[in-house]
Amino acid sequence: xxxxxxxxxxxxxxxxxxxxxxxxxxxxxxxxxxxxxxxxxxxxxxxxxxxxxxxxxxxxxxxxxxxxxxxxxxxxxxxxxxxxxxxxxxxxxxxxxxxxxxxxxxxxxxxxxxxxxxxxxxxxxxxxxxxxxxxxxxxxxxxxxxxxxxxxxxxxxxxxxxxxxxxxxxxxxxxxxxxxxxxxxxxxxxxxxxxxxxxxxxxxxxxxxxxxxxxxxxxxxxxxxxxxxxxxxxxxxxxxxxxxxxxxxxxxxxxxxxxxxxxxxxxxxxxxxxxxxxxxxxxxxxxxxxxxxxxxxxxxxxxxxx
Amino acid sequence: xxxxxxxxxxxxxxxxxxxxxxxxxxxxxxxxxxxxxxxxxxxxxxxxxxxxxxxxxxxxxxxxxxxxxxxxxxxxxxxxxxxxxxxxxxxx
Numbered sequence: 001x002x003x004x005x006x007x008x009x010x011x012x013x014x015x016x017x018x019x020x021x022x023x024x025x026x027x028x029x030x031x032x033x034x035x036x037x038x039x040x041x042x043x044x045x046x047x048x049x050x051x052x053x054x055x056x057x058x059x060x061x062x063x064x065x066x067x068x069x070x071x072x073x074x075x076x077x078x079x080x081x082x083x084x085x086x087x088x089x090x091x092x093x094x095x096x097x098x099x100x101x102x103x104x105x106x107x108x109x110x111x112x113x114x115x116x117x118x119x120x121x122x123x124x125x126x127x128x129x130x131x132x133x134x135x136x137x138x139x140x141x142x143x144x145x146x147x148x149x150x151x152x153x154x155x156x157x158x159x160x161x162x163x164x165x166x167x168x169x170x171x172x173x174x175x176x177x178x179x180x181x182x183x184x185x186x187x188x189x190x191x192x193x194x195x196x197x198x199x200x201x202x203x204x205x206x207x208x209x210x211x212x213x214x215x216x217x218x219x220x221x222x223x224x225x226x227x228x229x230x231x232x233x234x235x236x237x238x239x240x241x242x243x244x245x246x247x248x249x250x251x252x253x254x255x256x257x258x259x260x261x262x263x264x265x266x267x268x269x270x271x272x273x274x275x276x277x278x279x280x281x282x283x284x285x286x287x288x289x290x291x292x293x294x295x296x297x298x299x300x301x302x303x304x305x306x
Numbered sequence: 307x308x309x310x311x312x313x314x315x316x317x318x319x320x321x322x323x324x325x326x327x328x329x330x331x332x333x334x335x336x337x338x339x340x341x342x343x344x345x346x347x348x349x350x351x352x353x354x355x356x357x358x359x360x361x362x363x364x365x366x367x368x369x370x371x372x373x374x375x376x377x378x379x380x381x382x383x384x385x386x387x388x389x390x391x392x393x394x395x396x397x398x
Contacts, residue, residue: 126343137380160344168381177315178384179331179343186344206344266328266384269320274381281379 003091005231010095011259014282017166017198019092025083025147025192033079033149034215036060037108042115042213055108061217068103070221080217083147083194092196095231096143097223104142105133105220111157111208126157127205128176132220135171136200139285140223146195147217148187156214157206158187159195164264166198167278175202183265228288239292257294273297307395310335314362314391316354317384321370323354329384336394354388362390 005013013019037059045051055061060078070093074080083089093101117124132144152158162181186206187195197203199220208214229235240257260279267275277297284290293299317329327349332341351357358364366389373380 123340126345128343157344168383170382174383176343177331178317178329179341180346180349181329182327182349184344184347204343207342268318268328268385269325271381271385274379277379278381 001087002094003087004233005092005095007232007237007256008259009092010231010286011256011283013096013196013198014286015260015262015279016163017201018161018163019196020187020189021088021092021194023190023192024088024194025086025149027191029079029082030149030191033083033147033217036079037215039213039215042113042211045112045116045213046119048110048112048116052110059108061106061108064103064106066102066104070101070103071099073103086194089145089194092194093143093145093221096196097221097227098225098230100224101221102224103219104222105218107218109205109216109218111205111214111216113208113210113212113214115211124207126160126207128173129160129162129178129181129202129204130173130176131165131170131200131202133172133199135169137169139282140227141166142199142220142222144197144199144201145219145221146187146197147219148189148193148195149191149215149217150212151191152187152189152193152214153210154186154188155209156212157208158189158214159203159216160184160186160206161197161201161203162264162266163201164262164267164275165202166200167275167282168200168202170202181266227286229286235288237287237289239287239289240294242293242296261294277301308398309393309395310337310398312336312392312394313389314350314357316349316351316357316388316390318354318386318388321368321386323358323364323388325386326353327351336396336398357390362392364388364390 009019037055060075062073062075064073070084074084114124146159162184240255260283261276263272280294280298284292312335313333315331316327318325319328330349334341368385368387
């Protein structure tokens with residue numbers, strides 16, 4: 001049995017564009033993954049390309065073309081198959097892109113430590129902010145699953161990301177000029193952590209100031225079915241009614257709508273309102289409730305009488 | 307003495323220099339400091355006006371461009387961009 005996401009987790013994804021499952025994959029599988037790729041100390045690595053080639057030649061990361069169904073993608077009993085069969089990972093994938101998703105892209109990202117750049121006399125720079133692939137105005141979305149087989153400390157420069165940017169339509173490195181964005185986060189996590197990003201989320205790799213190689217295995221998954229209530233097959237979700245105007249209840253518990261309407265420190269005063277409108281449109285798509293609204297944002301502008 | 311340009315780019319919360327800084331980038335033509343993506347979590351100044359007060363000279367700002375008809379709700383790049391410079395003299 002897989003564990004589908006809750007409505008609150010789906011709302012968190014719709015608003016922030018990401019979800020994290022800290023230390024989800026067991027240590028045995030993490031060690032097996034590292035052994036499989038031939039992980040070694042940086043002292044033993046003279047050439048980055050050669051290290052990549054060895055991984056490609058000997059690991060169980062399969063040679064599969066884009067469009068391969070996820071369920072056939074990874075070798076039987078391989079660490080990657082175990083990861084994708086984890087009930088939480090499988091449940092999150094089924095909730096977001098369905099059970100018939102296909103692999104769009106896979107890559108083992110390696111971030112080498114300072115020692116390597118000194119040894120090879122190269123400038124060590126962080127990766128610029130970008131949105132993956134290319135400009136993508138679809139309503140359909142893909143997810144990118146990130147697997148961290150080792151602990152990632154702050155000095156290891158884990159993936160930098162910008163929550164809430166996923167619905168902004170930009171062209172890949174067109175955002176590279178934003179060196180720093182208020183509210184930026186860096187992944188700091190335990191080994192076995194899984195992160196799931198909406199394909200539009202702005203991100204980039206940090207600089208690894210530690211003495212260890214940092215690894216991140218990324219798989220982009222594409223749905224083959226409509227992404228409507230995949231996490232709620234019994235269709236229990238019902239939109240909340242409008243809140244009372246002027247009156248507030250300070251004791252009220254946080255609702256799904258509160259999760260959906262969360263703002264971020266990087267959002268402009270004017271465009272923040274459009275970000276909210278686009279989140280509501282995204283939630284309409286995910287829930288199948290074509291007229292739902294939150295805080296009257298869409299009802300107001302859809303009240304066209306001429 | 308040779309002169310070099312330092313460039314500071316600030317993105318503000320709304321299109322007025324008194325607005326809060328929400329994103330920033332620095333490029334140091336003197337070579338004294340190599341700035342890169344993700345190198346600071348706190349902005350160099352709270353607002354654009356604070357950069358002026360510290361001697362940065364504004365040389366370009368983004369224009370207000372009306373949204374394209376039919377695309378009024380589409381969001382994209384950060385909108386309120388301000389380029390500043392400082393010219394430094396030294397033995398570079």
